[in-house]
Amino acid sequence: MGRQRPIRNSYDGDIMSELKGTGQQTADAPTPEDAFHEAAALDARETDSQSSGRNGGPVLAADGTPLKRSLSRALRRQKLRALALIAPLLIFVLFSFIIPIGSMLFRSVENGFVEQTLPLTVAELKNWDAESDTLPDEALYQAFVTDMVAAVEAKEHTKLGSRLNYEQTGLSSLFRQTGRKIKKIDPETDGPFKDKLIDIDDKWGELETWRTIKTHSVRYTNGYFLNAIDMQRTAEGAVAQPENKRILITLFMRTLFMSLVITTSCILLGYPVAWILANLPARSANMLMILVLLPFWTSLLVRTSAWKVMLQQQGVINEVLVWLGIVPDDARLVLINNQLGTIIAMTHILLPFMILPMYSVMQTIQPTYLRAAKSMGATNWTAFWRVYFPQSVPGIGAGSILVFILSIGYYITPEIVGGTKGVFISNRIAYHISSSLNWGLAAALGTILLAVVLILYWAYDKIVGIDNVKLG
Amino acid sequence: MxxxxxxxxxxxxxxxxxxxxxxxxxxxxxxxxxxxxxxxxxxxxxxxxxxxxxxxxxxxxxxxxxxxxxxxxxxxxxxxxxxxxxxxxxxxxxxxxxxxxxxxxxxxxxxxxxxxxxxxxxxxxxxxxxxxxxxxxxxxxxxxxxxxxxxxxxxxxxxxxxxxxxxxxxxxxxxxxxxxxxxxxxxxxxxxxxxxxxxxxxxxxxxxxxxxxxxxxxxxxxxxxxxxxxxxxxxSFVAQFIGENNTLEGVVKEITSDSAVVQLDDGELIDCKPVNVSKVGERTKVSIRPERVEFNKDRLKEDAHLLKATVKEFIYMGDVFRTRLSVAGNDDFVIKSRNAPDQVRLKPGQQIEIGWLPQDCHALDA
The missing domain is CATH 3.40.50.300 (P-loop containing nucleotide triphosphate hydrolases)
Structure with missing residues (x-):
């Protein structure tokens, strides 16, 4: 056999395992003593390698290049191949998910529309002091008429009206009416315009109208976010909404509170089920598993509608209770169109998301742990509480994160069974997306919801540690 | 018991x-x-x-x-x-x-x-x-x-x-x-x-x-x-389960309280110690430990029954030599001998004669 070229291999670029041909490796058979002190030896080796690295400069590969560089070259191909494998999904997600969501979230601050439609007016408004008690001068009115005529021609004035109507009710109809009448005015010749505009509508003579336009003429606004937390942007800065318009903070709080209640009831109901599933012989466990999964496979809408049938005052539960005489006929329980209805239906719907991760974690807990605990003198309860339960916590954690995050953004079920008292923030977002068309506010609410989830996730990571979460 | x-x-x-x-x-x-x-x-x-x-x-x-x-x-x-x-x-x-x-x-x-x-x-x-x-x-x-x-x-x-x-x-x-x-x-x-x-x-x-x-x-x-x-x-279960063991099958020919002669299936006779056989004509499995088998006649009794064996394989294991023999129709008969300076190393194909002390050979249930 000829002399073999040394084969060098390094995994970290620092420590090299070298095989100098065959037959030269001394079989270092581990003795028991080695094993007992191997941890200590490992520590020693770490310090060794650090000091040698410091003294001897960078480790060199066989051809003299720094080991770090030749290692990264060797790994580059692997990385490229991995990237090529995920590229299709990455591109798909980028275009169908990340970009649309990003642009949607961007709407929560984006406000170029006012400036685009009324460019001259916005420029003139910069010279006007919104704090003063005098109306803007003729130059601004002239600029406004010019802008408005152009806007009417482009049919943009009604949109502008609706945009400003979010901030001050009445502006929508003001813009619509003004748009209709302003066609008779020629911005080149018919000046001065101040009185003519005030003739068209008294509101053009009010400071409040101009203040609103000026406040909301900035390109990027915090107005939507202020609205989302029951405040508003005014000429004087951020102030609280009038009391009768405050609703969103309450909704956020309710969403968080009810999600918490739903998560807790899922843990309480799911834990015993998961335990039984994990401890039954495989055949019965599979049967029971089907019962857990069956609702999971049924349409969400069907399940929610079923709960509507069950829970209403003339529904199955009330009828049975009345028939049994537990509840008098004239005092039937109100189980639906309130928070209770949402909690009951959502607990049921989200239960599999709690049971499955708990089950898969519990399956990995060997029964010998409990036996060992009992052999050491622990009662059944102590063995469970001190030995089994701590090991099942990762499952509870995983289930809780799933259920909590899912329920924070839940929409259909609260919409159907929640009435007015049991709706979530997501129902409000849906309202602003499809009914009021205030997408800016909807985007702001959505952004806040996303931020809350991320903060909670971060807090969970700090407290429980995300490494402790196991999905199976 | x-x-x-x-x-x-x-x-x-x-x-x-x-x-x-x-x-x-x-x-x-x-x-x-x-x-x-x-x-x-x-x-x-x-x-x-x-x-x-x-x-x-x-x-x-x-x-x-x-x-x-x-x-x-x-x-x-x-x-x-x-x-x-x-x-x-x-x-x-x-x-x-x-x-x-x-x-x-x-x-x-x-x-x-x-x-x-x-x-x-x-x-x-x-x-x-x-x-x-x-x-x-x-x-x-x-x-x-x-x-x-x-x-x-x-x-x-x-x-x-x-x-x-x-x-x-x-x-x-x-x-x-x-x-x-x-x-x-x-x-x-x-x-x-x-x-x-x-x-x-x-x-x-x-x-x-x-x-x-x-x-x-x-x-x-x-x-x-x-x-x-x-x-x-x-x-015979215990004999098989504990340690290495050679088994030969046969019929009891003579029996007293502490010794027996068994005729193996190919007609050869061997000495052994009856353990759970009681009468002449009973079928038995005879069990001998590999290290108790002797092929050096000097160490055996004069009147010991000897068996003919053919060496099939010789394995050097360091401390001992493990030799596989063909004995009385059994090709998996193993003997172990200590690696001592005067020890004989058998070669495949070699014809030898083996024997043992009767008390090392147990006639067990069939």
Whole structure:
């Protein structure tokens, strides 16, 4: 056999395992003593390698290049191949998910529309002091008429009206009416315009109208976010909404509170089920598993509608209770169109998301742990509480994160069974997306919801540690 | 053979039966008693009922019939946590969410032992298994052998009088296993604890135990000290199961109380010691240990019956030579000879004659 070229291999670029041909490796058979002190030896080796690295400069590969560089070259191909494998999904997600969501979230601050439609007016408004008690001068009115005529021609004035109507009710109809009448005015010749505009509508003579336009003429606004937390942007800065318009903070709080209640009831109901599933012989466990999964496979809408049938005052539960005489006929329980209805239906719907991760974690807990605990003198309860339960916590954690995050953004079920008292923030977002068309506010609410989830996730990571979460 | 006398027994099984499905008995009529301080090993192939016996003793399985006594008191209805028996499990069952010290402290905590005493006992137990510096580690940070030591320390830390071990060394590599065998027996004898040890590894059973109970088919086939077990197997199962063994089949030709002549199936005659054959004409399996077979005629009696053998294979194993022969139609007849300076190295194809002392050759059931 000829002399073999040394084969060098390094995994970290620092420590090299070298095989100098065959037959030269001394079989270092581990003795028991080695094993007992191997941890200590490992520590020693770490310090060794650090000091040698410091003294001897960078480790060199066989051809003299720094080991770090030749290692990264060797790994580059692997990385490229991995990237090529995920590229299709990455591109798909980028275009169908990340970009649309990003642009949607961007709407929560984006406000170029006012400036685009009324460019001259916005420029003139910069010279006007919104704090003063005098109306803007003729130059601004002239600029406004010019802008408005152009806007009417482009049919943009009604949109502008609706945009400003979010901030001050009445502006929508003001813009619509003004748009209709302003066609008779020629911005080149018919000046001065101040009185003519005030003739068209008294509101053009009010400071409040101009203040609103000026406040909301900035390109990027915090107005939507202020609205989302029951405040508003005014000429004087951020102030609280009038009391009768405050609703969103309450909704956020309710969403968080009810999600918490739903998560807790899922843990309480799911834990015993998961335990039984994990401890039954495989055949019965599979049967029971089907019962857990069956609702999971049924349409969400069907399940929610079923709960509507069950829970209403003339529904199955009330009828049975009345028939049994537990509840008098004239005092039937109100189980639906309130928070209770949402909690009951959502607990049921989200239960599999709690049971499955708990089950898969519990399956990995060997029964010998409990036996060992009992052999050491622990009662059944102590063995469970001190030995089994701590090991099942990762499952509870995983289930809780799933259920909590899912329920924070839940929409259909609260919409159907929640009435007015049991709706979530997501129902409000849906309202602003499809009914009021205030997408800016909807985007702001959505952004806040996303931020809350991320903060909670971060807090969970700090407290429980995300490494402790196991999905199976 | 096992007897039912339990007068001075620390642990006793009396006519114990166990069935899981109501149709077949996993343990059939088990009678076993062991005195305080004994190291008893239950040895047997898987499914022989040895682990079931251990679990019944620990309290995790209930006996279908019969009585189990601990220190003279029946324990059938005592739950496991009140039996005060230390146990080492096959996969150690160290609690992964607790540190080593917390693991050891657990049995003391559930016994409501004060903190300072607890710490002292934990430290002593860790030192006992030479793991003093590892108290703060998690089980996952330890090697298999280290986990094994912690499991041992945990079973001993609350000073039980009886310790059960369920194949505790099964997951270790050979060298570590041999070392731990020694460690466990040393600890058991130093602390004077009674130990019931379950294994399917016969070397382990022979090297560690005061007595070995060989299980098969739900019964104890033989219960004896290791040397008796190896040198005087009571039946052909034990002879086959313990150590390496050569078997020749034949019919009893002559029989007295302490010697017999067996005619092998190819007509040759051999001397042997009758164990469980009683009359002429009975079929028998004759068992000879490889190291008791002699091919040097000087070391054999004048009138010894000799057999013709052909060398098939010679294997150099370092300390011994292992030679495979063809004897009386059996191609797997193995002899072992010590690697001594004057030892003969046989060559394949060589014709030799072999023999043995009659007391080394046991005529067993067919």
């Amino acid at each position: 096992p007897d039912g006398s339990t007068s001075d027994a620390f642990v006793a099984f009396e006519r114990v039966q166990k069935s899981y499905d109501g149709e077949t008995l996993v343990v059939k009529d088990l009678n076993l008693s062991l005195p305080k301080g004994e190291f008893l090993t239950m040895l047997g192939p898987s499914g022989s009922g040895k682990t079931t016996c251990l679990m019944m003793l620990a309290g995790f399985e209930t006996a279908t019939h019969g009585e189990i006594l601990l220190d003279g008191k029946p324990i059938n209805n005592i739950p496991p946590h009140k039996r005060g028996i230390g146990m080492v499990f096959q996969n150690y069952a160290l609690f992964p969410h607790m540190t080593v010290a917390e693991n050891l402290s657990f049995p003391l905590e559930v016994r409501k032992i004060g903190k300072s005493e607890r710490e002292a006992k934990v430290r002593r137990a860790l030192d006992m298994v030479q793991m003093g510096e590892f108290g703060g580690r998690r089980p996952a940070q330890l090697s298999g052998g280290q986990q094994q030591r912690i499991a041992l320390a945990r079973a001993l830390v609350f000073e039980p009088e009886l310790v059960l071990m369920d194949e505790p060394l099964g997951a270790l590599d050979k060298q570590l296993r041999e070392h731990m065998q020694f460690e466990i027996t040393r600890l058991a004898h130093e602390l004077g604890i009674t130990t019931v040890y379950v294994t399917h590894d016969q070397t382990e059973a022979l090297t560690m135990s005061d007595r070995v109970a060989v299980f098969d088919d739900g019964r104890i086939q033989q219960l004896d000290p290791p040397d008796t077990l190896y040198e005087s197997p009571q039946n």
